[in-house]
Amino acid sequence: MFTKIFLAVIFAVAMGYLEAAVVVYLRELYYPRGFNITVKVGFPFIKFGPVNELRPFSKKLIWTEIGREFSTIIMLLTFALLVGSSPAEWFAYFLLAFGIWDIFYYVFLKVILNWPESLNTTDVFFLIPTPWIGPVWLPVLCSVIIIVIALLILL
DSSP states (O other): OHHHHHHHHHHHHHHHHHHHHHHHHHHHHHOTTOOOOOOOOOTTSOEESOOTTSOOOOHHHHHHHHHHHHHHHHHHHHHHHHHOSSHHHHHHHHHHHHHHHHHHHHHHHHHHHOOOSSTTOEEEEEOSSSOEEEETHHHHHHHHHHHHHHHHHHO
8 A cells, every 4th residue: 555655745746847847938938027816816716707817718728627637637637547546546547646646736836937926926837628727725724634544544
C-alpha cells in the first residue's frame, strides 16, 4: 500500500510540474507583461463566468485548452484505475493524485514564475464548462482536504 501511495505522489508531482510548465509557456506567449486578474471574489470564494482579463482566444485554442483540462482528469482517473484494486481505492487514488497534482501545480508556478504573489491571489481554476475563478487558497485547501480523505480511505 505504501509503495502505491509513494508512486501516486511521484506521479502527481510530475503532473503538477507538467501542468505548470504548460501555463508558463501560455503566459509567456499570451501575457508577456504579466498575468493578473483584478477581480477579488468574496464569499463563497468562487465565481463562474467570463473573466475580463482573459485575452480573447481563437475557438481552436479555447477548445485545445478545454481538451487539455479534460485530458488531465482522464489521466488522473486512468492512473487511479491502474493502481487501485476496488472502487473505493480507485476513488481514493484519484483524490490523492488530484490533490497532490493541484498543490504542486501552484508550488511549481511559484518556483518558476514567483506567482502567485500570495494565497489570496485570484486565479482561473478551470474552464469547463465556463471559467471558474477565486483565490488560490481555495483549491489548495480543497486539495488538502481530499488528500486527507484519500489517505483515510487507503489506510
